[in-house]
Amino acid sequence: MSIPVIQQAKIQAQVLVPLVKALQAELGEERARKIVRKTLGDLYRQFGVEFWRAKNEPNLGKAIGSAFTTYARDDALHYDVIEQSQDAFAFDVTRCRYAEFYKELGEPELGFLLVCSADFDTAEGFGPDVELTRTQTIMQGASHCDFRYRRTAGGESSDS
Template structure:
């Protein structure tokens, strides 16, 4: 069995640094929609959703590891907090921070353009798989010691999403 080495950096065009995640998710959704439609037709809604969930979760873990490696405080809660503007860029999320300190980052999302976009694209029933389900996988790949919880999402009909991140590990001191 042969394995293929990943392409070198000079082969892959760089993703523009100013490309917000909302725009990335739209591009992904435009590609995923016809794939999902075929999977659903051939395998049924439950199996199609499970396949999309598995693929998106794996992509989130991989992306998290890459981001953690690039972020100066990567692999920590503080590093995770530092990259939050990537998700809110372009007015993608309206956020109310509830608590932010060395060991906690709790916030509520009161408007989610990701959810609005998925619904507009006809992907409302799997929007949670394309976006919301990434959150736990992403933090596990970015900072494994950070615990994550969320009890509700706008995508699934709640008035807000309640993100709660925490760690028992004290931040490193210089």
């Protein structure tokens, strides 16, 4: 049985949080964050590419919905689906144990860097016709996270 993503994030934080803090002390906060974002961004984009290729699901709502249940496993996320269709998957996260964990560590900014930033990089890996918008996160103090995945013009649609 695979380790739930929430547990993976907690294990990774044991190494990544001290590493990022050391990089920030040595290189400055801005430069360290830029290096971490680029490095992790490349990894998450590749994850998105591999997921999309393996999923081979033309229905955007089904594909992203199934991926999201992986991140929500073990009560890690509570969310409300706003729209799920051939060309969209929109939902609001109303409780996030990832944010709760990083808040308990006293490191919500690093939680945003290490967890939330991955969402856009992963979405890029889904291809140029998939767009993610999100205007707020629980990790940054909002009441909910508003994820909106859409297939953009020129991508596959229900007419394909």
